[in-house]
Amino acid sequence: MFHSMCEDKIYKNLFNGDWVASTNTIDVFSPVDNNLVGTIPAMSKDEANLVIANSKASQKDWANMAISSRASILHKCAALLDENVDYLSVIMQNEIAKDKHSCDAEIKRTADFIRFTADAGKNLEGETIGADNFPGFKKNKISFVTKVPVGIVLAISPFNYPINLSASKIAPALIGGNSVILKPSTQGAISALHLAAIFHEAGVPHGVLNTITGRGSEIGDYLVTHKDINFINFTGSTEVGKHIAVIAGMVPMIMELGGKDAAIVLCDADIESAGKDIVAGAFSYSGQRCTAVKRILVINDVADSLIIELMKNIKLLKVGAPQDDCEVTPLIDNSAADYVQELIDDALHHGATLLCGNKRINNLIYPTLFDNVTTDMRLAWEEPFGPVLPIIRVKNIEEAIIIANRSEYGLQTSVYTKNIDDAFNIANQLDVGTVQINNKPERGPDHFPFSGTKSSGMGTQGIKYSIEAMTRSKATVLLINP
Numbered sequence: 182m183f184h185s186m187c188e189d190k191i192y193k194n195l196f197n198g199d200w201v202a203s204t205n206t207i208d209v210f211s212p213v214d215n216n217l218v219g220t221i222p223a224m225s226k227d228e229a230n231l232v233i234a235n236s237k238a239s240q241k242d243w244a245n246m247a248i249s250s251r252a253s254i255l256h257k258c259a260a261l262l263d264e265n266v267d268y269l270s271v272i273m274q275n276e277i278a279k280d281k282h283s284c285d286a287e288i289k290r291t292a293d294f295i296r297f298t299a300d301a302g303k304n305l306e307g308e309t310i311g312a313d314n315f316p317g318f319k320k321n322k323i324s325f326v327t328k329v330p331v332g333i334v335l336a337i338s339p340f341n342y343p344i345n346l347s348a349s350k351i352a353p354a355l356i357g358g359n360s361v362i363l364k365p366s367t368q369g370a371i372s373a374l375h376l377a378a379i380f381h382e383a384g385v386p387h388g389v390l391n392t393i394t395g396r397g398s399e400i401g402d403y404l405v406t407h408k409d410i411n412f413i414n415f416t417g418s419t420e421v422g423k424h425i426a427v428i429a430g431m432v433p434m435i436m437e438l439g440g441k442d443a444a445i446v447l448c449d450a451d452i453e454s455a456g457k458d459i460v461a462g463a464f465s466y467s468g469q470r471c472t473a474v475k476r477i478l479v480i481n482d483v484a485d486s487l488i489i490e491l492m493k494n495i496k497l498l499k500v501g502a503p504q505d506d507c508e509v510t511p512l513i514d515n516s517a518a519d520y521v522q523e524l525i526d527d528a529l530h531h532g533a534t535l536l537c538g539n540k541r542i543n544n545l546i547y548p549t550l551f552d553n554v555t556t557d558m559r560l561a562w563e564e565p566f567g568p569v570l571p572i573i574r575v576k577n578i579e580e581a582i583i584i585a586n587r588s589e590y591g592l593q594t595s596v597y598t599k600n601i602d603d604a605f606n607i608a609n610q611l612d613v614g615t616v617q618i619n620n621k622p623e624r625g626p627d628h629f630p631f632s633g634t635k636s637s638g639m640g641t642q643g644i645k646y647s648i649e650a651m652t653r654s655k656a657t658v659l660l661i662n663p
Contacts, residue, residue, distance in 0.1 A: 456490025
């Protein structure tokens, strides 16, 4: 199914059921060894106009198709993903330097996500509302409320989960009757184009799913401000997300942006379990996740014990190439590694205690742990998107909550304690989308609500919530015996 989308590593875009090339192209190199992974089209504004017009024309027939028929196509898509795990995993390992285990898990999880979405869509039902339950009205009006698609959904996906975070936008939009234009990150686009090929092979009608590749800096603003885009579903940096929110105007959107997720460790926590969990949460895929643990707020009395457990588990991490099943792999590019190094150097300059790490080979940064990080250091507040973890010692719970809430971000926070009353008391005071109790920050299960406050985003994801966001209620009011 993939042969028609690529020839000699030159990839094409899906347009109206065909794979089409563009005059301009972009080379995509592997973060692992800098070898060429492939060449993708850099689409022009004129080409984008054709795609948007085609998506608009194709959406109406798709919206008129029975939901059960749409669901059947999505189930076939999920099955095809399961059949191609090994092939797609190799593509992802080469393109984004994610370890094999995580690649396999992402693809399998995506298949499950699509199946669940297909079944959840069958519950997409309207309602009938009588007028007489509102004061002053009689039984002479009935409102028939149906759920209808919003139209064209622009799905903008990131490099770090190119299959899962593309499908998490595409599948709910499709089951809701929308057409979708997928604009993946340049790094990650090849993996995302393979996903589009899966949807196409599964039977999504021509034009209902199209793709646009190209640098966001060149075509992104044009897409998000196009008059025919009806919904924007974006995952990426806070900087870009805020920019889109400003220029897109009244177009409804879901934004999944950055985070500075804290792990709050209390005196009565299971320190051994917390240490193991935090290391997994901080360093898997080199910390290149919005839900990675990005700082530890630990009560000073147990900080030394926690450090022992952290160091023990960090030493177990394998560092190197994703093909060797390493958890800590090269960052997506040298620019990302330079930024992480900046934060490390700033922490050292301001007196933080380096416990391990601060070793770099090109864009590969070894897991780095700091103690005695203070709130005047950049590492306490900025999101590194890399394998560096600061420990901030606090006197008590109140100080931990204050520092956690001072962040510009509000995605997730973990609380490690055996006292359920303390856990819920702290959870009630944290200004974040999700509080994890005795568990690292993470997305899922995928039918749970997933959201962020402040600079971490807007709107709520999760299968039911995403479907609801990308459909709208339409009322038809009947006047009886006027």
